[in-house]
Amino acid sequence: MSLEQCEVVLLETSDLHGFILPRSYATRSEAGHGLARIAAVVKAMRRMHSHTLLIDNGDCLQGTPLTYYHAKVNSELPNPVIACLNELHYDAAVPGNHEFNYGLPYLQSAMEASSFPWLSANIVDASTGQPAFGKPYLVREMENGVRIGILGLTTSYIPVWEQPQHIAGLRFEDPVEAAQKWIPVMKAEEQADVIVVSYHGGFERDLDTGQPTEPLTGENVGYALCQEVEGIDVLLTGHQHRAIAERSINGVCVVQPANEGRFLGKVTLQMEKSLEGWKVISRRSELVSAEEAGPDPVFEELISKIEELTQEWLDQPSGYVDGNMTVHSHFAARLQEHPLMEFINRVQMDASGADISCAALFDNVSPGFGERITMREIVSNYIYPNTLKVLRVTGSDIKAALEKSAEYFEVNAEGEIAVNPSYLAPKPQHYNYDMWEGIDYTLDISQPMGQRVTRLERNGQPLRAEAEYDVVMNNYRASGGGNFAMFGGKPVVKDIPTDMVELLADYIRERGRLTVSVNNNWRVVNGMEEG
Known part of the structure; x- marks a missing residue:
């Protein structure tokens, strides 16, 4: 049959x-x-x-x-x-x-x-x-x-x-x-x-x-x-x-x-x-x-x-920039502080009142800001509908978070700092590398993972492991997202429910013109190379 x-x-x-x-x-x-x-x-x-x-x-x-x-x-x-x-x-x-x-x-x-x-x-x-x-x-x-x-x-x-x-x-x-x-x-x-x-x-x-x-x-x-x-x-x-x-x-x-x-x-x-x-x-x-x-x-x-x-809304002007906030190399912007990242951290600190902030450059597409800022540039740089939370964490939590971020890098076969392959496949995870403002630190990628934070200070003094600090970050990171377990369950001092896109746009409109600045409060180094 x-x-x-x-x-x-x-x-x-x-x-x-x-x-x-x-x-x-x-x-x-x-x-x-x-x-x-x-x-x-x-x-x-x-x-x-x-x-x-x-x-x-x-x-x-x-x-x-x-x-x-x-x-x-x-x-x-x-x-x-x-x-x-x-x-x-x-x-x-x-x-x-x-x-x-x-x-x-x-x-x-x-x-x-x-x-x-x-x-x-x-x-x-x-x-x-x-x-x-x-x-x-x-x-x-x-x-x-x-x-x-x-x-x-x-x-x-x-x-x-x-x-x-x-x-x-x-x-x-x-x-x-x-x-x-x-x-x-x-x-x-x-x-x-x-x-x-x-x-x-x-x-x-x-x-x-x-x-x-x-x-x-x-x-x-x-x-x-x-x-x-x-x-x-x-x-x-x-x-x-x-x-x-x-x-x-x-x-x-x-x-x-x-x-x-x-x-x-x-x-x-x-x-x-x-x-x-x-x-x-x-x-x-x-x-x-x-x-x-x-x-x-x-x-x-x-x-x-x-x-x-949508296109009309995207072309609405928000403000202007004195200086260069364009991102020419996303890798370089993660190796050495870029004006865009300092700006995003400053907006987070302004909106929250916190003195310490961390944020990520989410992808390798973000263009930064040209001389004229429109909503198009804002939503192109901040692609997620995140809000902000201020967590109360300890100095040891901050150090653990920096060590986690430092895993983003490796020293490759040529002896150069490169992106750790685990952050590229099976899925790109550029958003899981944070850059900080309000503290001063150095990450030495030549050191073993977990031992890469070689300098961690605030106002010229070492960060005390048991001391408490208020840190503003996006809601994803505040939940422990990205395997930042040290943040999960920490006390929420303040919840800012406004989308970051709105916070960025409001900050720019209120000031009209931004001045590019970088205070170089952090460094990523290859100690073997420097030595």
């Missing part, structure tokens, strides 16, 4: 971060990625394959000036990201950690405007224990009777980073335990032939060796899902902004499509029907680049009004 066969294609986007149109908000230059380009790829895939499902794996609502403008300046217009996802007829979406950045009412409004369900089995109502967003999973029956089950999971590490008021009433459960609970339900009660887990999280171990690639905090548990949960056919991942395809772990097909619409994740399942029903006989993952695809013109028209208003 001949067996019936068919093909099912799963399509995934993840970590779009509001990047819809293929152009830079900082420079207005064309970009080879974005959801508008991905849309063209999706439509081509649907023409090629009869049975497709399209899933967004989270972190779509935050990340560009467009999304900031909608959330913070003018939310009366339709949500531009949701409008585009609806236009492309997504089958489901999973909330990522950045979905909570603008608060629950904003997220719930976006979900209500969606023509597709949002799935998360492990984010539950703290009082009832039931899935907070209605559906833990979706089972979609294709035209030929194949039943595809999609389970939504989200990194449970969100309470470490997020403002408490943004996640009030929610409990974030272990994704592995949630998968072990719901997958048997999907198989037995829903008769799902295929189990797809869409997890907004990544891999905590090397995909080849199984060795840990990061502290096992629970932020990423993709490897554990593959190893410890029975019945998963496909694991769609994200969060780490990695490009992963053509891989499997313990027989589970895995994929991760980088970020900002650089790739469309594609999983092809070959199915076969027997007397027992449909079975997966082969599975293959790949990444389809958006770069060669022309942007879908529908998207330009769809968000034209809010895009025009």
Whole structure:
């Protein structure tokens, strides 16, 4: 007896971060990625394959000036990201950690405007224990009777980073335990032939060796899902902004499509029907680049009004600069104090009243400020919707934090200071290297990790280990984010709920003209070279 066969294609986007149109908000230059380009790829895939499902794996609502403008300046217009996802007829979406950045009412409004369900089995109502967003999973029956089950999971590490008021009433459960609970339900009660887990999280171990690639905090548990949960056919991942395809772990097909619409994740399942029903006989993952695809013109028209208003807002002048605050080398700006970083720390100190501040140069794209400062420059340099907290910490906490930041560097084979490879892969973590104001310090990278702080003073006197100091930092770092465990749980002296973008803009407007300054209160050195 001949067996019936068919093909099912799963399509995934993840970590779009509001990047819809293929152009830079900082420079207005064309970009080879974005959801508008991905849309063209999706439509081509649907023409090629009869049975497709399209899933967004989270972190779509935050990340560009467009999304900031909608959330913070003018939310009366339709949500531009949701409008585009609806236009492309997504089958489901999973909330990522950045979905909570603008608060629950904003997220719930976006979900209500969606023509597709949002799935998360492990984010539950703290009082009832039931899935907070209605559906833990979706089972979609294709035209030929194949039943595809999609389970939504989200990194449970969100309470470490997020403002408490943004996640009030929610409990974030272990994704592995949630998968072990719901997958048997999907198989037995829903008769799902295929189990797809869409997890907004990544891999905590090397995909080849199984060795840990990061502290096992629970932020990423993709490897554990593959190893410890029975019945998963496909694991769609994200969060780490990695490009992963053509891989499997313990027989589970895995994929991760980088970020900002650089790739469309594609999983092809070959199915076969027997007397027992449909079975997966082969599975293959790949990444389809958006770069060669022309942007879908529908998207330009769809968000034209809010895009025009965003561009007008970005061009509003805030002030001027006397001197040079442009970032020509991001690496150099982390080796030796740059006027941009001194400025950001000074704004934090001004807004909080604290005498000590730490801040990071988040990425290798921040342009700094030219002679004329507009909102475009501000949001290009400060890309996250962070707020500020003042923590009361000890001198030993500050030293431990400096030692942690010093891990960002290494002395390479040529005897030169370079970025530690662990901060570049599997995910760039430039945002986990802080630069400080209000203290004087030296980091000697030739010394072993944990012993690199060779000078630590305040007002010309050594910082006392047991003494207490008030330090202002962003809410992510204040929560211990980035493995800065020394800050977790410390007393909050002051909470400044205003976004840093607003604080920066207000500071510049009030003064009108900034004077570039650098006090060189810190140094990064190679003691072997100096010796």
